[in-house]
Amino acid sequence: MKFVFDLDGTICFKGQPVSEKILGSLENLVIKGHEVIFASARPIRDLLPVLHERFHQYPMIGGNGSMVAIKGKIISMICFDKDKISSISQILSAYNASYLIDSDWDYAYTGPVTHPILTNLDPQGRAKKVNFDQLQSIVKILVLTSNNMEEVEQRLNQINVVVHTHANEGILDISPSGVDKWSGLQQLAIDEEEYIAFGNDSNDITMFKHAKYSVMIGGNLQLAPFSSEQLPLNEDIENLLVKRLSELGDFY
Numbered sequence: 001m002k003f004v005f006d007l008d009g010t011i012c013f014k015g016q017p018v019s020e021k022i023l024g025s026l027e028n029l030v031i032k033g034h035e036v037i038f039a040s041a042r043p044i045r046d047l048l049p050v051l052h053e054r055f056h057q058y059p060m061i062g063g064n065g066s067m068v069a070i071k072g073k074i075i076s077m078i079c080f081d082k083d084k085i086s087s088i089s090q091i092l093s094a095y096n097a098s099y100l101i102d103s104d105w106d107y108a109y110t111g112p113v114t115h116p117i118l119t120n121l122d123p124q125g126r127a128k129k130v131n132f133d134q135l136q137s138i139v140k141i142l143v144l145t146s147n148n149m150e151e152v153e154q155r156l157n158q159i160n161v162v163v164h165t166h167a168n169e170g171i172l173d174i175s176p177s178g179v180d181k182w183s184g185l186q187q188l189a190i191d192e193e194e195y196i197a198f199g200n201d202s203n204d205i206t207m208f209k210h211a212k213y214s215v216m217i218g219g220n221l222q223l224a225p226f227s228s229e230q231l232p233l234n235e236d237i238e239n240l241l242v243k244r245l246s247e248l249g250d251f252y
Contacts, residue, residue, distance in 0.1 A: 001252040002195035003029055003245075004185065004207060007040040007050060008120070009200040009233070010217045011241065015119040017050040021238050025245045026055070032249045037061070037188065037195070039181045041164075041173060041203055042120065043102045043140060044069050049123050063102060064164070064175045064203050065184030066139040076187045077104055079137045080161070080176050087159045088141060088174065089132065095155075097146040103135040111144040116169070143172040164203045173203060182206035196248060199223065200233075212252075215244065 005011050005026075012018040026036050039061035040047055047060055060069045068076040080088070092099060098111040100121065106128045111117065122129075146152045153172055156163045162180060164173040181204060185195070197204065197211040200218050208214040208226035216223050218233030231240050 001212070002035045002037060002190060003248075004037045004039050004181075004195050004197045004211070006181075006199040006201070006204055006207075007038060007042065007047065010198050012050050013237070015116075017052070019238060020052075021242060023052055023055065025242045029245060029249045034249060034252070035059075037185075037190075039065075039184060039199075039204075039207060041140075041201075043067060043105075043107075044074060045102075045105055045122060045126050046120055048126070050120075059188055061181060061184035061188075063140040063179075064162070064173065065179045065181045065187075066175055067104070068184050068187040070188070074104070076184075077137065077139060078176050078179050078183075079104075079139050080141075084159065084161060084176070085138060088156070088161070091152060091155045091159075092143070095146045095148050095152045097152060098144045099132075100142040100144060101132060101135060101138055102140040104137045104139065106130050106135060108132045108135055115144055117142065117144065117171075139176070141174040143174065164201075166201060166203075180206040182210050185210070196252065213248070215248075217241075 011022050029036055037059045038047060041064050042062055044060055044062040044067050047062055048056055057071045066078045067074055100117060101108040108131055109129055143152055153163060160177045162175040166173055192210045193212040195211055197207045197214045201220055202222040204223055205226055214228045216227035216230045
């Protein structure tokens with residue numbers, strides 16, 4: 001069986017790398033004959049710092065499905081076309097929005113210097129911060145602040161892009177049309193009900209919809225209807241995860 005894991009808020013917490021306790025459980029799944037895959041909103045660049053280097057060869061889906069890597073190399077990338085970038089740029093400007101925009105590797109950032117997203121942004125200095133108009137192959141856009149975030153979301157929904165609302169962070173997460181974690185899994189030739197999914201947010205919905213079994217960490221009203229079970233997000237979450245991974249690894 002394949003096991004697919006979101007990262008932030010699912011197997012790593014408060015901006016910290018995935019713990020050795022959890023990493024050991026993932027390795028035990030592999031020992032039992034399962035395959036482990038990571039599927040995150042982070043671009044591939046920012047998955048690497050939270051995973052020990054011994055996991056860098058594992059299959060990875062980044063940017064909510066816009067990037068797919070195998071054995072450390074990006075094999076698939078879906079970008080916004082020029083017309084979409086132009087439309088999005090106009091919306092950002094009209095509503096005085098700040099943003100984090102990711103290309104295949106480098107990024108543009110105009111958000112506050114105190115924004116929590118900076119904790120996860122290229123902590124190892126693997127990329128360059130550049131201006132929006134210097135970016136090539138844009139794969140993901142986060143709208144961080146705006147003078148009217150609700151209207152920004154409405155305008156974005158009118159131009160055929162994928163928009164996820166992260167209510168806890170108060171940000172909008174924008175991907176190219178047709179891009180989500182399920183589309184990323186399909187790039188890895190994974191079929192429906194061929195995997196078990198772990199996630200915690202609305203961007204995990206498509207991944208949960210097509211899973212054999214799905215485990216939600218914490219509580220998310222949008223994700224809950226597609227979850228097979230829920231693990232409470234509390235101080236004991238890592239021990240709960242270790243126990244459940246062992247059980248599911250034996251069952252499947």
